[in-house]
Amino acid sequence: MLLARTTGSRDLLLALPGAHRHQVEGTLIRTERLIRLLGDLGMTQNSSQVYLTRLAKAGLVSRRSSGRSPGVALTPAAERLLGVIEDRTREFGQPTAANGTFTMIWYSLPKSARAARSRLVQELRMQGFGSLQDSTWLAMRDRRTIAQTTLDELRLAADSSVLVGPQSEISNVALLLERGWDLRALRQAYEEFLQDYGDYATPSSISDRDAFVTRVQMLEEFKAFFSMDPESDDLDDIGELRRQATTLFWAAYNALAPGAEAHFAEVALSPDVTV
Numbered sequence: 001m002l003l004a005r006t007t008g009s010r011d012l013l014l015a016l017p018g019a020h021r022h023q024v025e026g027t028l029i030r031t032e033r034l035i036r037l038l039g040d041l042g043m044t045q046n047s048s049q050v051y052l053t054r055l056a057k058a059g060l061v062s063r064r065s066s067g068r069s070p071g072v073a074l075t076p077a078a079e080r081l082l083g084v085i086e087d088r089t090r091e092f093g094q095p096t097a098a099n100g101t102f103t104m105i106w107y108s109l110p111k112s113a114r115a116a117r118s119r120l121v122q123e124l125r126m127q128g129f130g131s132l133q134d135s136t137w138l139a140m141r142d143r144r145t146i147a148q149t150t151l152d153e154l155r156l157a158a159d160s161s162v163l164v165g166p167q168s169e170i171s172n173v174a175l176l177l178e179r180g181w182d183l184r185a186l187r188q189a190y191e192e193f194l195q196d197y198g199d200y201a202t203p204s205s206i207s208d209r210d211a212f213v214t215r216v217q218m219l220e221e222f223k224a225f226f227s228m229d230p231e232s233d234d235l236d237d238i239g240e241l242r243r244q245a246t247t248l249f250w251a252a253y254n255a256l257a258p259g260a261e262a263h264f265a266e267v268a269l270s271p272d273v274t275v
């Protein structure tokens with residue numbers, strides 16, 4: 001299942017219901033309530049309407065009536081997508097993620113496959129691959145299953161090749177890491193994440209609305225590490241930052257959950273909500 005279905009630096013569709021998946025599954029939410037939640041996250045009413053239209057065209061939400069009011073529900077495709085995002089989030093940073101194995105993808109695509117190529121690049125980045133050069137991507141662990149699934153879903157398998165093998169003493173891992181990933185930017189991003197969210201692991205006093213906003217934003221920023229971090233065992237300092245960030249994320253994510261879910265329920269699900 002592909003992760004990268006939509007475009008934009010802040011994909012709120014994957015962050016907002018991703019943070020409240022058990023609350024939105026199979027639920028029809030009135031459009032004006034969803035727009036209020038998006039407003040809490042900094043989107044104007046007009047941009048929210050445009051955004052929802054784009055998601056509907058992408059097949060990720062369906063628009064139906066809720067009584068006399070229009071409503072929005074996630075489609076089965078979006079539900080499956082959120083499941084994969086959730087799996088990737090839980091997998092990221094775990095000790096088994098990096099195991100001394102390379103996965104390399106090489107492809108030669110016709111010009112007519114430009115759209116599929118763009119989606120492939122987005123997907124590979126989300127799955128932790130780095131670009132060594134045009135059409136050549138590397139993951140620092142065994143990602144053969146997700147690589148083949150992605151190529152099959154995009155119908156690019158016939159024009160691509162997946163190679164999997166162990167690292168060796170002549171692999172020159174340092175050169176590969178330098179070529180495929182921006183390690184300086186990664187270090188800075190981890191340090192900023194730890195600084196920005198360090199106080200939320202044990203929040204002393206925070207409103208339900210602020211808990212909701214912080215939790216969604218934190219999830220979105222944490223997801224950015226999926227494409228930035230090669231998860232290599234050969235980078236001790238980054239490995240320690242990853243460990244700290246992952247530990248902080250789950251502590252803060254769980255600590256903010258009661259307030260965030262209360263705000264979501266009050267705005268989106270309560271029959272007496274005023275919007």
